[in-house]
Amino acid sequence: MRILTSVLTVSAVASVMFAMDDTALIKKAKDAGLEAIPSDTKVLMKKIDPKGEMTKERIELGKMLYFEPRLSKSSLISCNTCHNLSIGGVDGISAAIGHKWTANPHNLNSPTVYNAVLNKAQFWDGRSPHLADQAQGPIQAGPEMAAPKELAVERITSMPEYVAMFDKAYGKGTKITFEKIADTIAIFEKTLVTPSPFDAYLNGNKKALTKEQKEGMATFIDKGCASCHNSMAVGGSMQPFEVTAKYKFAKGDFKGDKNGMVKAPTLRNVTETAPYFHNGQVWDLKTAIKEMGSVQLGLNISDTDADKIETFLTSLTGKKPVIIYPMLPPSTAKTPVPLAD
């Protein structure tokens, strides 16, 4: 009799879930701060490109520069090496490896470039306000691409095709500066937005999510995950870390910004961006979900609930833009040679 009651209770709870009205769930999500990528491209563009700087010419040039290994000292590493667009915009390793096979000195994991435009801050410590600023960092950083500004500029200006493309993109006689190179890379990166079933659902298509994904979304919100992972990025803003417990997978000396705040990563495409956390020490999503429950929310998230949340997270895996692999201009006699040492 006890068993039967228990079964009935579970069924009753489940049926409340299944019966939850889509309109109510969408309202619940929006009230929790979750936000869809607009289905109207014009609306989206107004958000990511308020000044109308993203011309076709700049996007194409930015794509070339994004894939350009000669922006690195060795001429072997491009933005795409660590933010590989074919594997979720990441490198799939725990801590980034760069010039001369140097591991990131703070043991930091490469965040995805997909939807990075939607983040409110860039880098794990949020020290950069936007992509154009962010892009200047890794090109110069010793353990990443290791190219002094002057070398990067000299390499690009040595190739007449690039000079012509900058002229076309910004006006004849445009001076190619390091900042202009980074700005142009950022313009390409802004195109890397990946709408997913989650967005279609919040935008009103009630069939875009499965029953299980909807149930998982409710659990995600009820447990409090959306208190950090919200807005259009489903994350991307600075948050306090280790609120209720110590992070169990500590490795490296990273302590966040000067107030101990850490950027909550976007959860978009999270099924494709393992390993997880700032130090990439967790390889499976379920462990990551339970760890965040403990560290941030003071909750012991059950296996069942973690599974539900994981099911919801699959709805954040989005459609990637089609990218024609760029053909880059040949080096010339003026191009500074690769420096592998």
Place this chain on the structure above:
Amino acid sequence: MRILTSVLTVSAVASVMFAMDDTALIKKAKDAGLEAIPSDTKVLMKKIDPKGEMTKERIELGKMLYFEPRLSKSSLISCNTCHNLSIGGVDGISAAIGHKWTANPHNLNSPTVYNAVLNKAQFWDGRSPHLADQAQGPIQAGPEMAAPKELAVERITSMPEYVAMFDKAYGKGTKITFEKIADTIAIFEKTLVTPSPFDAYLNGNKKALTKEQKEGMATFIDKGCASCHNSMAVGGSMQPFEVTAKYKFAKGDFKGDKNGMVKAPTLRNVTETAPYFHNGQVWDLKTAIKEMGSVQLGLNISDTDADKIETFLTSLTGKKPVIIYPMLPPSTAKTPVPLAD
């Protein structure tokens, strides 16, 4: 008067060149062993795919595997790292750098993958008869991708999308072996043929080359360059090396095959594949041309003639196939993790 005669003589020689009949020059080229990529795709396919193995499904899968960094021990290096399709199918550095930033122990330069299918032998010492055999080498080689066969197979089979694609490409239940992976990469590589103005000219379009390129082609043949750089690859076969003089840019211990023969590289896209020679020690084409004249032909090629030959070589820069950058399947719980050490 002496000066005038001399000027007249030069003019006379030049006008003979300029006046050279296209039909005669094309015949001269063919007699010298030069061969165009057929303009008829069916004829070309018969040559590179006599057994009809290059299905759409296999090409697509092969492209994914070509760009797949998880085929390397570190999960950071793909075929495309050293044979980068955006920069002439090479890495643009002197000696290849691979796993743990290890330079090629014999100081060997990465040859281009474009038109490699047209080569009669693969690798600088010609030890491999075709691309499917070749592709097995770098994946396993310690200083390159460093992945044992078993690791490569385990990584690929851990991703259901790949299993489904192999099923679709080769039939349900196909066993994914290391050899099958390499075979499939080779099928993609066979698509990387780049017809150029040179081919259009040999195929009968007399306007495909400039007057200067035609003059350069005649010089190329007259000097004897085509005695090694011939056939459809304009190179690609084993040849004696240091026939008439020592190679002046020696570095590394490479001595060719057991008979001292070295693969004459294809000259297709040579304007995009610096640095030159097996050890990548020469950065400009003119020096390379003059060095080959000395080392292989016993000739002191004048600056004027070297310029002419260089002008001809620009006609070998071909049209690259459009490549949609592949989206690769996400790793799973079963995927062996990256091993960067």
